[in-house]
Amino acid sequence: MHDNVFDRYREGGSLLHRLSPIVKVVFTVVFIFSNAILPDGAWLAFGLAWLLLLAGSQISGLGIGFTAKRSFIALPFALAAVTAIFSLPGRTLAEWDFGRWHLVATDAGMLRFVSIMVRSWLSVQGAMLLIATTRFPDLIHAFEHLRMPRLLVTIIAFLYRYMFVLTDEVLRLMRSRQSRAASLPGRKAGGPIIWRARVAGNMVGQLFLRSYERSDRIYNAMLARGYEGQMRTLNRHEMAAQDWLFAALAAAALLSVQLVGRFPLR
Template sequence: MTHIHLSDRYRNGVSVMHRLDPRVKVIITVLFIVSNTLLPDGAWMAYALSLGLVTFVCMLARLGAFFALKRSFVALPFVLVAITVLFATPGQTIAGWQFGDRVLLVTDAGVTRFFSILARSWLSVQMAIVLTAVTNIPDLLHALRHLRTPPLLVGVIGFMLRYLDVLADEAMRLMRARDARSAGGGGSLIWRAQVAGHMVGQLFVRSYERSERVYQAMLARGFDGRFLTVNPHQMHERDWWALAGTVTALALVQAAGYMLRM
């Protein structure tokens, strides 16, 4: 029986990073991503420093230095889109091909820009991976609530995460049943799409009915629209230090990005 564990994005552990206030962890991650976005093209030294920062945070979290690196290839398909800058950025031509009457020229500025986009994106993904790995879901939701996300939306996300595994399993069962019936193929494309559509409809109805049952059960247990927590978040001294350290490190990265441009 296949089963999907979505909650294994979190790595249980005891570390400085795990203990930090979840709000601080979210803010650190966003600051890091903003810093990457602000770095100019070709600031290789600053990218290297940022990579050092991610590695350092991974080690602080006791995840192993290359934890984020290993998981960070999810954003790669999108790179295809950025390939176009290779040809479109004005600069010194370094290679070219001719297709009929069209000429495709790769410029040095284009290459720099392409790899810079790649580096900035890849660094950002890594820090987001660390955030997910050291913050469990209830803490993450709590942080979102404190960071002024509308309570309704946080509640919706909370319910979503609670039932994600259940409905993912339900979807897998539907797909297994389809495979058993049709061995994964056959029919025309339209027919296959229609079968998938009916499965989606089936899943919708089952989910909808489940939400009705869930709500009845919640009412029976005295739900009054509020979620309570026994885990009040308080800023400790270490949280302030972590914030100060992040801001300082990112300021250095920015300085390196603008001064040590090669």
């Protein structure tokens, strides 16, 4: 049931799907990097970066609006950035006194705030496109090729395999808690907060023990198949011509985004 909730991968055979995961990972990181170093208010460059995203969505066969739908996940964090409006010196737009804070909204602050939001909005969509067109196990292999420590790669692979299994266990625990959380009419259900926290804590403890015991069984299953402390994986990687081509085009595109951002046409 949580296939849809947890699996962000969208099946497909597009060029983007078939591209080497390493190229995709590197491109995504460079894309986000490029957004981060664009100056505040480089609207044309931001627009170009957005066009790149749209092109990516189109090529992937997911449809142009695909990444936009979930792209506002970072919105709550805007609350933290709102204060940027009042933190930069510049032409005063408005002033408020709010308790002990004297808030001066400036044009520079406004510019900074909007730029932060745009950067974040673009970057999150880049990551979404990556995850929608790349199976997570292939991503894990890409990390291995990109020299992430082997132990960490292995932990992430286990995490990916077992988060589904353990989430199921959590759901079962929560359902059994729910089904026992009865209350008499007119009385508040759930008991005092300490008690509720203790129930949750017991569930966490329960889950810990089950997980611990499961790791014993998995260890045995690994031993039975010849594991002796070294994880070995088979994970060939060859760059095809189209991978190089894509990498070159993508690099050129991001370079022009930077050029436009730094030397605005006037």
